[in-house]
Amino acid sequence: MDYLRGKFVVFDGGEGCGKSTQAExxxxxxxxxxxxxxxxxxxxxxxxxxxIRHLLLDRSNRDMNMRCEMLLYMAARAQMMSELVLPxxxxxxxxxxxRFVSSTLAYQxxxxxxTPKEIRRAADVAIxxxxxxxTLILDIPVEGSSVRIDPQDVLPFPEGFRPRRDKDRIEERxxxxxxxxxxxxxxxxxxxxxxxxxxxxxxxxxxxHAEVMEALERLR
Numbered sequence: 221m222d223y224l225r226g227k228f229v230v231f232d233g234g235e236g237c238g239k240s241t242q243a244e245x246x247x248x249x250x251x252x253x254x255x256x257x258x259x260x261x262x263x264x265x266x267x268x269x270x271x272i273r274h275l276l277l278d279r280s281n282r283d284m285n286m287r288c289e290m291l292l293y294m295a296a297r298a299q300m301m302s303e304l305v306l307p308x309x310x311x312x313x314x315x316x317x318x319r320f321v322s323s324t325l326a327y328q329x330x331x332x333x334x335t336p337k338e339i340r341r342a343a344d345v346a347i348x349x350x351x352x353x354x355t356l357i358l359d360i361p362v363e364g365s366s367v368r369i370d371p372q373d374v375l376p377f378p379e380g381f382r383p384r385r386d387k388d389r390i391e392e393r394x395x396x397x398x399x400x401x402x403x404x405x406x407x408x409x410x411x412x413x414x415x416x417x418x419x420x421x422x423x424x425x426x427x428x429h430a431e432v433m434e435a436l437e438r439l440r
């Protein structure tokens with residue numbers, strides 16, 4: 221799979237669609253096949269990115285307007301691209317990102333009258349013009365995805381006990397908002413069928429992974 225060296229692959233989609241699972245699975249498979257892989261989370265991964273992530277997801281920041289939200293995401297990406305992603309790509313590593321600009325085009329468009337053109341213009345500055353080679357949109361109905369959001373626990377709990385985790389600032393938005401997000405993801409996939417691929421995520425993990433591997437063939 222040498223054709224993947226220096227390629228930038230993004231997993232994206234709504235809440236609970238299985239992005240992290242598939243990104244981790246792909247990173248493991250490619251590493252086992254001898255490729256050097258960098259797996260990043262957007263926003264996050266860098267020290268500055270994690271600080272920004274906390275600001276973005278903190279439920280107490282409900283007064284944050286959508287333009288501020290969008291620019292904070294771009295700021296986190298700017299740091300991640302400069303510090304990690306661009307150097308890794310230049311070294312021939314495969315970069316796998318859990319979310320990227322496609323998330324902003326799905327989640328922030330329309331708020332504060334934000335347009336896709338404005339978001340892409342801000343993104344081009346933040347990511348230094350290095351757009352993904354392939355974006356995989358994992359699609360699942362909103363009603364199904366909401367029950368797949370797992371608590372992020374750091375301590376073990378007794379068997380059979382699953383504590384509830386409060387939803388973050390984005391997750392707690394109403395279902396209608398998340399339906400609109402899904403519609404925007406589907407529109408993105410239709411607008412660029414060459415570099416954006418929609419995958420049905422409402423099926424077994426192994427089947428989704430098989431479709432991911434098939435989609436990677438586009439990068440040959």
